[in-house]
Amino acid sequence: MITAHRGSTLNTLGWQQEGALRMLQNNLDPEVAEHPEDLVVYGGTGKAARDWPSYHAIVRSLTTLKGDETLLVQSGKPVGVMQTHEWAPRVLLANSNLVGDWANWDEFRRLEQLGLTMYGQMTAGSWIYIGTQGILQGTYETFSAVAAKRFGGTLAGTITLTAGLGGMGGAQPLAVTMNDGVAICIDVDQSRITRRIDHGYLDVEAKNLGHAVELAVAARDAKKPLSIGVLANAAAAIPELLAMGAPIDIVTDQTSAHDPLAYLPLGIDFDDWENARRDPGFAQRSRESMAIHVEGMVGFQQQGAEVFDYGNNLRTEALAAGYANAFAFPGFVPAYIRPLFAEGKGPFRWAALSGEASDIHKTDKAILKLFPENESLARWIKLAGERVHFQGLPARICWLGYGERDKAGLLFNEMVSSGELAAPLAIGRDHLDSGSVASPYRETEAMKDGSDAIADWPLLNALVNTSSGATWVSIHHGGGVGIGRSIHAGQVTVADGTDLAAQKLERVLTNDPGMGVIRHVDAGYDEAIAVADNLGVRIPMTEGDNAQL
Amino acid sequence: MITAHRGSTLNTLGWQQEGALRMLQNNLDPEVAEHPEDLVVYGGTGKAARDWPSYHAIVRSLTTLKGDETLLVQSGKPVGVMQTHEWAPRVLLANSNLVGDWANWDEFRRLEQLGLTMYGQMTAGSWIYIGTQGILQGTYETFSAVAAKRFGGTLAGTITLTAGLGGMGGAQPLAVTMNDGVAICIDVDQSRITRRIDHGYLDVEAKNLGHAVELAVAARDAKKPLSIGVLANAAAAIPELLAMGAPIDIVTDQTSAHDPLAYLPLGIDFDDWENARRDPGFAQRSRESMAIHVEGMVGFQQQGAEVFDYGNNLRTEALAAGYANAFAFPGFVPAYIRPLFAEGKGPFRWAALSGEASDIHKTDKAILKLFPENESLARWIKLAGERVHFQGLPARICWLGYGERDKAGLLFNEMVSSGELAAPLAIGRDHLDSGSVASPYRETEAMKDGSDAIADWPLLNALVNTSSGATWVSIHHGGGVGIGRSIHAGQVTVADGTDLAAQKLERVLTNDPGMGVIRHVDAGYDEAIAVADNLGVRIPMTEGDNAQL
Numbered sequence A, B: 001m002i003t004a005h006r007g008s009t010l011n012t013l014g015w016q017q018e019g020a021l022r023m024l025q026n027n028l029d030p031e032v033a034e035h036p037e038d039l040v041v042y043g044g045t046g047k048a049a050r051d052w053p054s055y056h057a058i059v060r061s062l063t064t065l066k067g068d069e070t071l072l073v074q075s076g077k078p079v080g081v082m083q084t085h086e087w088a089p090r091v092l093l094a095n096s097n098l099v100g101d102w103a104n105w106d107e108f109r110r111l112e113q114l115g116l117t118m119y120g121q122m123t124a125g126s127w128i129y130i131g132t133q134g135i136l137q138g139t140y141e142t143f144s145a146v147a148a149k150r151f152g153g154t155l156a157g158t159i160t161l162t163a164g165l166g167g168m169g170g171a172q173p174l175a176v177t178m179n180d181g182v183a184i185c186i187d188v189d190q191s192r193i194t195r196r197i198d199h200g201y202l203d204v205e206a207k208n209l210g211h212a213v214e215l216a217v218a219a220r221d222a223k224k225p226l227s228i229g230v231l232a233n234a235a236a237a238i239p240e241l242l243a244m245g246a247p248i249d250i251v252t253d254q255t256s257a258h259d260p261l262a263y264l265p266l267g268i269d270f271d272d273w274e275n276a277r278r279d280p281g282f283a284q285r286s287r288e289s290m291a292i293h294v295e296g297m298v299g300f301q302q303q304g305a306e307v308f309d310y311g312n313n314l315r316t317e318a319l320a321a322g323y324a325n326a327f328a329f330p331g332f333v334p335a336y337i338r339p340l341f342a343e344g345k346g347p348f349r350w351a352a353l354s355g356e357a358s359d360i361h362k363t364d365k366a367i368l369k370l371f372p373e374n375e376s377l378a379r380w381i382k383l384a385g386e387r388v389h390f391q392g393l394p395a396r397i398c399w400l401g402y403g404e405r406d407k408a409g410l411l412f413n414e415m416v417s418s419g420e421l422a423a424p425l426a427i428g429r430d431h432l433d434s435g436s437v438a439s440p441y442r443e444t445e446a447m448k449d450g451s452d453a454i455a456d457w458p459l460l461n462a463l464v465n466t467s468s469g470a471t472w473v474s475i476h477h478g479g480g481v482g483i484g485r486s487i488h489a490g491q492v493t494v495a496d497g498t499d500l501a502a503q504k505l506e507r508v509l510t511n512d513p514g515m516g517v518i519r520h521v522d523a524g525y526d527e528a529i530a531v532a533d534n535l536g537v538r539i540p541m542t543e544g545d546n547a548q549l
């Protein structure tokens, strides 16, 4: 069993290396990871290291790595240590990347079987997953946006229906209740339901679908927030709820549909899943069930419910299985998140390498003081402080934009430097961010200029973070939407309280969201052009004489 | 008309920026570029900048760029200028990259039409194309390897048959005659034949195929090197030569087959090409002609000729058109180049930013003195000095390996520092290199461990060069084999004579070929394992106790 080193004593030659080591270990903490014994962190098969020998070799390399050396990790296996310089990242990672014509699940699995690659998901292979809280804030933001768009700013008096209570999806019930709504959450895995209740993310478990609707209606009518788990297969339950006329206002889904082997088809028992997935016809059966599942969601939409895809590629698989109307409902990004991305806003997060909850409580207070005018941020930080259960190293997430992240990073670095915090912080983000991803079914779905599939942006993002002083930088393929469907980059920068870290943080936390601004300026979003104008983001095509976009 | 600035006076704020500016300009020098008016450098459609407004904005940005700022270029368009630091690259480029499921020519062309991308080829969009000489050395190495394998170390007394006298293919006739052989070179474009004769790369033009064979046989029998151009369509000429029983020993091809629109099908006149390519059926007609072309090549192979694919994806297109035996002959990399790659050997190149030929002549002498024991290098440098016609800024290429490139770079930097050279040098390489490319039909065809399609390696290569002090770094998709078929990275580092440049060169020119060594160690090549052992390349999986690969 792995847990991260804690406290202020180094196990490596410096805090930059120590940050990487502790965050890798933390990704595999049983409180954080879904299947730590298999190195699986979240998202079905997202791993922190390729295999145990690779894990141990990474730890060994980080332990002796000098402050001007860089460790190279290829799909979870350490493949080199090279002499670089102190401004360079200490670790560079490339996970799951394949050449376009070979970017499909069959080739990926063939290579995985040969021991040549692993699935890195977004923050699993890049060592900045922080448990369900990581996605909680994004999910909270999304449901807030749904509330603002359709229900007068609150989910009070509404019922949300969703499935999937895994690493990401487990955030849904709490995000709904934080917005004062009622949620019915379906999963085929009893252990997931139990776990979410244990962690305070889910309130109760219903005996069956009828019971779930009964509880939901009662809470809705009382305008009381409540989240209800129910054991069922979504592909059966959603059509059933539709048929019984359940009064659902909002429908979405976070089963692991991005990987057909991680979605349980109709007609297979949960206990037989492990064996059945070896059958070559399994993936096709999954897709056919997804088609039924999506058809049910579209049924609710036709009755007036707010329905959206939550980034798991469910619609594409349903379409592949022959359900032509699968794209009737939009993805959550164009529907709710794009305007935030255009301003460089996205999931900023940090973890206390000390292991002390008090370090996070202090940063919570500092953030509130730093951005006193930001009400939704204040609401989130307060609710999170009360309701978020830390997993592994204490951590916090909040969405900050261009011009905000650098301020927060510098303040945190000062708090380390002054001794206010017990040890340095690791400051990073999800790969789902404003300028770090190309993913035509999710983050870059329906871009204004049609540039959804252009993958230059995440690569430039990785290169510019590498050029700005990030502590580790990663480029991943696949992630939440699956092989062939996305390229994305991540960065984590350790605030160790030094002047050098301050300079690095200032650059990384400006340039990283800056990529989001310039990406959306280039695509023609007015929100982005305004931010660039107001905050001085340089756009070469508009500089000089006769400038043009 | 664009030519690079010359001399020792800066037009920018420093030599790192100046190097990027001059090399961009040099890529578009009419002596260097195939169609400078369209910004096309080589390889059919490989461009240096997306369009003229982008070109001018890049020049404007480079002119004012500070020594701690970085310009970001997205498929030939400048999209940002960000504050970084002096060890960071001055320019970061990502060209033609697409998410896997969209990595096809139709989507690429749609995006190109919308003005959202451009084709970067390998060294066109990364500003280190140096004209036909660039490929000459690689072609020379390949034909030397063919000679060594089959003909007792010399091509004297043999006839080589090939097609394509474009930017890359134009090197073939000279590479064959440098190996003392006879070459028949087919092209549909009279201007290409004339140009190669003008530049001394091609000796004579034959009136027709019969005449070409007559000239070839006479020269072969006299054991005299001779290269013969002939105007014809290869898809007609190759089968015709086979039918007439032409005594051919070696067959290959460098038409622009990677892009079906850049290959002239049978039955279309050269003059009608420009119009005909707009026809939606054109690409399919090209592929069908390629099938006939490849069938002819296989015919020669069956008669005992040495036949190989020269990296233009001709076999794949022929297979797509239904010729099942297209992969009967191997690619040139597994056949001849892989053993060199395993040792980190590849196309090292440098250009004199002064514009002075004497600077290159001095570096030629210095290289000979630095590696006195390397006979094939000495032979090449001598022949190149005599027979290579400089295009644009004088430049030189030679293949150097791990442990050699850094020595050469440091020596060159001293020559700049001491004033021996008139101005700094730009030191770079092709994207076709030992550790910088994933390309299952060319550079990574038939890897020992089956890892052909894994694209983590070129991405790590770009990240580690960005971390080591390269002046500009690029990540490209497509290149010589076409969209969907490769990912590759480039680097150029300016030797400006400073101590800082020396430190950067030492790191970049160690780590860059080092990627080739570790990539081939990981795939199980003995040559690579030996280099790593002998030269101390660190392989984390083999360090520490209980180490394993």
Ligand SMILES: NC(=O)c1ccc[n+]([C@@H]2O[C@H](COP(=O)([O-])OP(=O)(O)OC[C@H]3O[C@@H](n4cnc5c(N)ncnc54)[C@H](O)[C@@H]3O)[C@@H](O)[C@H]2O)c1
Residues within 6 Å of the ligand: A034, A042, A043, A044, A045, A122, A135, A138, A163, A164, A165, A166, A167, A168, A169, A170, A186, A187, A188, A189, A192, A232, A233, A234, A235, A254, A255, A256, A257, A258, A259, A262, A263, A264, A265, A310, A311, A312, A313, A432, A479, A480, A481
């Ligand atoms: N929206 C976002 O921001 C975002 C971000 C990252 C990932 N995702 C995607 O969301 C999905 C869920 O991620 P996760 O980390 O929670 O995955 P996970 O594998 O941890 O959990 C998936 C859950 O779905 C359940 N499930 C599978 N098939 C089912 C079925 N037929 N009916 C009911 N339940 C079923 C599983 O039992 C499991 O609990 C993934 O596809 C992921 O890629 C979304």
Ligand SMILES: NC(=O)c1ccc[n+]([C@@H]2O[C@H](COP(=O)([O-])OP(=O)(O)OC[C@H]3O[C@@H](n4cnc5c(N)ncnc54)[C@H](O)[C@@H]3O)[C@@H](O)[C@H]2O)c1
Residues within 6 Å of the ligand: B034, B042, B043, B044, B045, B122, B135, B138, B163, B164, B165, B166, B167, B168, B169, B170, B186, B187, B188, B189, B192, B232, B233, B234, B235, B254, B255, B256, B257, B258, B259, B262, B263, B264, B265, B310, B311, B312, B313, B432, B479, B480, B481
């Ligand atoms: N082997 C390598 O190291 C390497 C490296 C880079 C590129 N390449 C590939 O080699 C190919 C050639 O590159 P290039 O830069 O010379 O391209 P180019 O476009 O400059 O030249 C191609 C030539 O082929 C001729 N051509 C087209 N169709 C023909 C036909 N049917 N018959 C006869 N001639 C025909 C054209 O007239 C042109 O002169 C490309 O596919 C390129 O991607 C190989």
